[in-house]
Amino acid sequence: MxxxxxxxxxxxxxxxxxxxxxxxxxxxxxxxxxxxxxxxxxxxxxxxxxxxxxxxxxxxxxxxxLITPVTGRKFGLTPDWGPLSKTALEWYRAFEKQFQAPLLAPLEVFRWFANAEEATAARRRRRRLQPAGWARPITTAEQAAWEPFFHPPHAGLVLTGAWRLxxxxxxxxxxxxxxxxxxxxxxxxxxxxxxxxxxxxxxxxxxxxxxxxxxxxxxxxxxxxxxxxKPSRGELLEVEIPGLRLDAVIRRGHSLIPLGDHRFLAGATYDWDHPDQTPTPEARAELESFLHNLLRVPSTITGHRAGVRVGxxxxxxxxxxxxxxxxxxxxxxxxxxxxxxxxxxxxxxxxxxxxxxxxxxxxxxxxxxxxxxPEPPPNRRPTTLARQAVCEILRPGDAALDATAGNGHDTAFLARTVGPRGRVAALDIQPAAISSTRRRLTEEKLLDRVTLLQADHGDLAELVLFPPGVRPTAIMFNLGYLPGGDRRLITRPASTLRALEAALTLLAPGGILSVVAYPGHPGGAGELAALQTWLTTLPPPWQVRRLGDHPPPDSPHPRAFAVLQPPDPRSSP
CATH class of the missing domain: 3.50.50.60 (FAD/NAD(P)-binding domain)
Structure with a gap:
């Protein structure tokens, strides 16, 4: 390097x-x-x-x-520590001078062994770490100074050369x-x-x-x-510990990190299965247990943070x-x-x-x-195919419904297609989706022809979306999760099938219902299977079309379908 x-x-x-x-x-x-x-x-x-x-x-x-040269349960030296730390410290010190503000503080890390495995690893590494200046023993005076605040560890080691930014x-x-x-x-x-x-x-x-x-x-x-x-959610607690003044990090499983004025951070957790920014009661309980086992004195939790690291x-x-x-x-x-x-x-x-x-x-x-x-050409992607099918039916002045607004792409497409005399309704259960759709419509100057509603598409039969006598000529479904949102929040087969049944009753004669399904995410394959079964049960005169060349059954790529209702013969001239 x-x-x-x-x-x-x-x-x-x-x-x-x-x-x-x-x-x-x-x-x-x-x-x-x-x-x-x-x-x-x-x-x-x-x-x-x-x-x-x-x-x-x-x-x-x-x-x-934290910037630490020695990390991990096996007390390994951070790869390329020399050039990495040299550049980092030069930059941060230069910013301290430029902004005339303290930004960087030296720290030691008191590694109190959480178990016998850590103690064994430390004994093996100590012969290399101490001569290089990366470690030293905990002194008797340090143990005595902190004994009123902490439950005594079985053994430990002081790691040097760390910083906090x-x-x-x-x-x-x-x-x-x-x-x-x-x-x-x-x-x-x-x-x-x-x-x-x-x-x-x-x-x-x-x-x-x-x-x-x-x-x-x-x-x-x-x-x-x-x-x-490799995303993972990390959570920390903000803690106040009256009377404790600490200029070092205490680490025993998790870390207690000083912020000054008796304020500390406790953490962090690692959750590889749910990489979102939502603080959880499970992580709070884990960190509260860490504090309980570490401290002899009372502490007050003043905050709870969560973020996603991407490795x-x-x-x-x-x-x-x-x-x-x-x-x-x-x-x-x-x-x-x-x-x-x-x-x-x-x-x-x-x-x-x-x-x-x-x-x-x-x-x-x-x-x-x-x-x-591999992806299909732009004009053969399922979302594009669905819009092309809708364009064959939907006309200026018509009404249309986006049953899964997401980030607003289909909503904006429908609003452009129906024109200023038409009307579009769009719904989504997630507030973030409604906000994203509103932002997109505002930027494209289409918001005045769209009604946005935060609601579950499974409740479509109970919603009032258009004035009496107005029925949508096109209804679009784009299943799965909100791109950029919480991937655990997905459309489910039961609510999707209820929504599709309700959509058929809403659709105007001669209208079209389009569905794009995504089997590549957890739960997506089951929803696609339920959708395909439902499509095979539709009686005449409903017409079902597969849009484009569908991939093999076990492929994770999305599929597009259209359901068409023939025009009402009574409306013909």
């Missing part, structure tokens, strides 16, 4: 203040990686904007900001700097689409390059599974061209070592973007051999 040049913040270039319809780069994601990259490109003279949704909590703000404070300074330069966009942006050519367009500005530094947001990208991301199988970050989108780059996969890994990675990526310097091979997405899944 080659050393990265030091970060020396410089004054803003005058060229940055000139408005233009095109700019060099858009960085998406307001965590540590995106914020450092945007500021570094700004220092290099690029016209760059940072887009960050202030309503979301990046993992950088949730985490403790005030990531929240640094992010605030970086965002204020960008905002003062007019380079901060306080909102989220949709993931990359299938755009032809390089770049990205947003808010009337064309960006030559776009870098996605969204952390867990990368999971909502098309083809996210072409890279073997990789080889525990190295990913920085390089997006495997599916030309002109787009990824900077992600830092796991729980973001404070250490990000500065070196960002500097390498900035040199690549500005100077054309090749990226280190260990960062490139191409190091993972999994090929992208």
């Amino acid at each position: 080659r050393p990265a040049p030091s970060c020396q913040p410089i004054a803003l270039h005058r060229s940055m203040s000139t408005a233009a319809s095109s700019r060099d780069c858009l960085v998406v994601g307001g965590g540590l990686a995106g914020s450092l990259l945007a500021n570094r490109l700004l220092d290099r003279g690029w016209t760059v904007d940072l887009a960050a949704d202030p309503s979301t909590m990046p993992a950088s703000r949730v985490g403790a900001g 005030d990531t929240a404070g640094l992010l605030d300074h970086l965002h204020r700097r960008l905002a003062a330069a007019g380079r901060f966009i306080p909102q989220s942006l949709p993931p990359p689409a299938n755009e032809a050519g390089d770049g990205y367009a947003a808010h009337g500005i064309r960006y030559r390059k776009v870098v996605w530094c969204e952390g867990a947001g990368v999971l909502r990208h098309r083809g996210a599974d072409t890279l073997p991301w 990789t199988p080889d525990n190295r970050p990913v920085a390089g061209p997006h495997p599916l989108h030309p002109g787009h780059w990824i900077c992600n996969g830092f796991g729980s070592k973001g404070s250490l890994l990000i500065p070196w990675t960002v500097e390498a990526l900035a040199h690549h973007l500005v100077d054309g310097t090749p990226l280190p091979p260990e960062l490139l997405p191409q190091r993972f051999s999994r090929p992208p899944p």
